[in-house]
Amino acid sequence: MTDLAWIETTLVGARPQAMGALLRYFRDLDRAEEAFQEACLRAMKNWPLKGPPRDPAAWLIFVGRNAALDHVRRDSRNTELPPEDRISNLDDVEADMAERLDDAHYRDDILRLMFVCCHPDLPATQQVALALRIVSGLTVREIASAFLVGEKAMEQRITRAKRRVAEANVPFAAPDAAERAERLGAVAAMLYLVFNEGYSATSGDSVVRASLCDEAIRLARLLLRLFPAEPEIMGLLALMILQHARSAARADADGNPVLLEDQDRTLWNRHLIDEGLVLVEKALRHRQPGPYQLQAAIAALHARAATPEETDWIEIDLLYQMLERLQPSPVITLNRSVAVSKTRGPEAALELIAPLAERLSGYFYFHGVRGALLSELGRAAEAREAFDRAIALARTPAEAAHIRQHLDRLSADSRAS
Amino acid sequence: MLYAILCYHDEDVVMSWSKAEDDAVLAKRHRVQQELVDKGRMGPAIRLVPTSAATTIRGAAGDEPVVFDGPFAETKEQLLGFYVVDCDSLEEVIDFAKRMKQGESVTFEIRPMRIFKEGTLSGKEVLAP
Numbered sequence: 235m236t237d238l239a240w241i242e243t244t245l246v247g248a249r250p251q252a253m254g255a256l257l258r259y260f261r262d263l264d265r266a267e268e269a270f271q272e273a274c275l276r277a278m279k280n281w282p283l284k285g286p287p288r289d290p291a292a293w294l295i296f297v298g299r300n301a302a303l304d305h306v307r308r309d310s311r312n313t314e315l316p317p318e319d320r321i322s323n324l325d326d327v328e329a330d331m332a333e334r335l336d337d338a339h340y341r342d343d344i345l346r347l348m349f350v351c352c353h354p355d356l357p358a359t360q361q362v363a364l365a366l367r368i369v370s371g372l373t374v375r376e377i378a379s380a381f382l383v384g385e386k387a388m389e390q391r392i393t394r395a396k397r398r399v400a401e402a403n404v405p406f407a408a409p410d411a412a413e414r415a416e417r418l419g420a421v422a423a424m425l426y427l428v429f430n431e432g433y434s435a436t437s438g439d440s441v442v443r444a445s446l447c448d449e450a451i452r453l454a455r456l457l458l459r460l461f462p463a464e465p466e467i468m469g470l471l472a473l474m475i476l477q478h479a480r481s482a483a484r485a486d487a488d489g490n491p492v493l494l495e496d497q498d499r500t501l502w503n504r505h506l507i508d509e510g511l512v513l514v515e516k517a518l519r520h521r522q523p524g525p526y527q528l529q530a531a532i533a534a535l536h537a538r539a540a541t542p543e544e545t546d547w548i549e550i551d552l553l554y555q556m557l558e559r560l561q562p563s564p565v566i567t568l569n570r571s572v573a574v575s576k577t578r579g580p581e582a583a584l585e586l587i588a589p590l591a592e593r594l595s596g597y598f599y600f601h602g603v604r605g606a607l608l609s610e611l612g613r614a615a616e617a618r619e620a621f622d623r624a625i626a627l628a629r630t631p632a633e634a635a636h637i638r639q640h641l642d643r644l645s646a647d648s649r650a651s
Numbered sequence: 652m653l654y655a656i657l658c659y660h661d662e663d664v665v666m667s668w669s670k671a672e673d674d675a676v677l678a679k680r681h682r683v684q685q686e687l688v689d690k691g692r693m694g695p696a697i698r699l700v701p702t703s704a705a706t707t708i709r710g711a712a713g714d715e716p717v718v719f720d721g722p723f724a725e726t727k728e729q730l731l732g733f734y735v736v737d738c739d740s741l742e743e744v745i746d747f748a749k750r751m752k753q754g755e756s757v758t759f760e761i762r763p764m765r766i767f768k769e770g771t772l773s774g775k776e777v778l779a780p
Contacts, residue, residue: 243672247663290661452666458703459662462721471703505765509700512763515741516706516720 237282244281245274248291249371250456254343255295256302261406263350263368263396265302273298341460342408345417348453350399352420360395362427367392370449380431380443418461422470422526425450425457429474433481447478465520469527472513476533479506490635495542507537528557547576564590568600571607580610598627602637614644653694653772657730662702691771695735698766706741708748709758716749723760735767 252273256266273294287293351365359381366372366380378388409417432446454471461467483501486492514534517527532553539545554570568587575583584607587600594600605620621637621644628634668676687693705722738744741761748759 239672243667244661244664247661247665247667251663290664455666455701455703456663459721462703463719468703468720505700508763508765509704512700512704512741516704519718519742 238278240286241278241281244286244290245277245294246371248294250344250347250369250453251291251340252294252298253368253371254345254347255291255339256298257347257350258339258343258406259299260302263399267368268305269298269302270294272301276301339408342414344456344460345409345414345421346404346406348421348424348457349417350402350404351395352417352424353398353402354420355402356395356398358427359431360391360398361424362431363388363392364395364399365424365428366446366449369453372449380446418457418464418467421457422454422467425454426470426474426526428453429477433477444481447474447481450474451478463520465517465522466524466526468513468517469524469530472510472517472530473526473533475506475513476510476530476537479503479510479537485632490632493636494536499540502537510534510537523556523560525557525561528553528560532557545576547573551577564593565597565599568594568597568603571603575607575610580607583607584611596627598624598629598633601627602640605637605640609640609644609647614648618644666701688771691773694770694772696766696768696770697735697764700763700765702762704763706745706761707758708745708752708761710752710756712754712756716752718745722762723758725758728758735764 249270253266253270256269257263260266260269276297277290277294281287348365348369351361351368353361356364363377363381366377367374372380374389374392375385377392378385381388383391405413429447429450432443432448432450451471451474454467454474458464458467458471479502480494480497482503483497483499484492492498510530511534514527514530518531532550535546535550535553551570551573554566554573558566558570567590571583571587574586584604587594587604587607590600601620601624605617605624608614608617608620618641621641624637625634625641628637665673684693684696702722705720707719707721707723708716709719709723710716736744736747738747741763744761748761752759
């Protein structure tokens with residue numbers, strides 16, 4: 235690897251820790267970012283000459299803090315005397331400069347850095363954009379291209395999100411156990427949003443999107459290293475890894491989505507599957523099931539099946555039932571209906587989803603699943619009607635194309651009979 | 652003499668490598684390994700799954716072994732050796748390790764493997780004196 239490439243990956247790797255610590259010192263996202271930028275510039279100059287520091291994150295924190303404090307001092311001299319609390323703050327900072335970074339801070343710093351992106355008032359897309367900017371350090375241009383919006387619009391979106399965060403006054407004291415658990419839950423949900431933004435690929439540059447999945451996985455691995463005994467974080471990481479393992483098989487040569495049962499399973503990434511399976515096992519040993527663990531356990535059962543016929547649908551049905559109890563949602567019931575159709579037949583599955591018709595009337599997948607069940611039962615006219623509804627609700631050409639395949643098959647069948 | 656070469660690196664950094672960077676590192680090392688492979692003197696090469704998948708079993712000699720999530724983190728003990736086993740589940744390895752630990756204060760860290768290359772060494776054995 236060249237010097238520069240090495241330095242770049244080191245900076246990316248050290249970013250969450252360094253940004254997290256700088257945010258704790260400055261209590262301001264913009265100032266923390268500036269300090270980190272400054273430290274990176276100095277790293278680019280220094281490291282090729284002097285060699286890599288033993289602890290790159292500590293180096294970046296130390297240098298970033300000093301550089302930013304220089305600015306504060308210089309600014310203050312030009313304007314007015316710094317307020318008393320700022321002066322004493324400086325002393326604190328100076329005092330602990332001598333210390334090494336301790337692990338307790340490190341953990342809560344990174345958690346806080348991720349947590350500030352999860353403000354409940356921020357819509358999902360803004361949480362994702364902010365996390366990619368703040369935690370991952372993607373440029374505004376990269377984020378804009380992932381979301382298929384202009385750079386300027388994305389810049390404004392991120393600025394607005396930052397303002398919200400600043401107004402929200404996230405506490406900077408070390409969180410207590412309950413607060414920490416709450417933050418972990420919010421951060422897990424946000425990381426899953428980042429992952430899904432890449433996974434669903436409804437729009438935007440596909441290469442950038444795929445890298446969002448990698449990024450979400452990287453951050454979840456980091457989070458689990460900090461909180462190694464949290465079964466839901468194991469579940470989250472396992473879920474993302476197991477889904478990501480199928481990415482090479484999820485689309486055909488023309489970019490159309492390929493259903494799970496039609497995928498070429500030899501294209502699945504065995505390395506990732508093995509890692510995901512171990513994580514699911516580790517999580518389930520805790521006997522504290524949660525939504526991510528259950529979804530991961532379902533993904534694990536798919537991953538274990540060498541052919542679709544070997545899938546353990548009975549177990550999948552059971553896991554979905556547990557998931558329904560923990561997190562009642564019509565979408566989960568809809569997903570369960572697929573397992574039910576395999577174990578008890580399409581009739582039973584149709585019965586299961588019938589009560590969802592009203593709530594899911596605007597949901598593409600509802601009509602897609604219903605159409606597939608109806609056509610399995612040979613109720614072609616009703617199936618066609620359901621598929622037509624689905625096409626009308628499709629958000630992407632690929633989704634529509636997929637339903638059209640179903641319709642073509644229906645027409646072919648009716649011609650054949 | 653047989654030697655083990657252990658790899659230590661910053662996981663945050665390695666996890667930040669792109670696939671291309673990772674492939675480049677492996678390919679570079681592979682070229683060096685080839686010398687020993689050709690001579691029949693390259694033993695198993697192993698890459699471990701990230702530490703987030705690790706489980707650790709520890710406890711005093713007489714106590715029931717305790718299972719912890721995550722890698723072994725103490726610095727007071729030293730790495731003295733390792734086993735490679737093929738098990739059907741994490742549960743099975745944990746059980747195996749617990750039974751080996753019986754009556755000892757040893758700590759076992761269980762790490763799933765991502766890459767296992769058998770190598771070209773065969774019939775070599777270093778016997779205990």
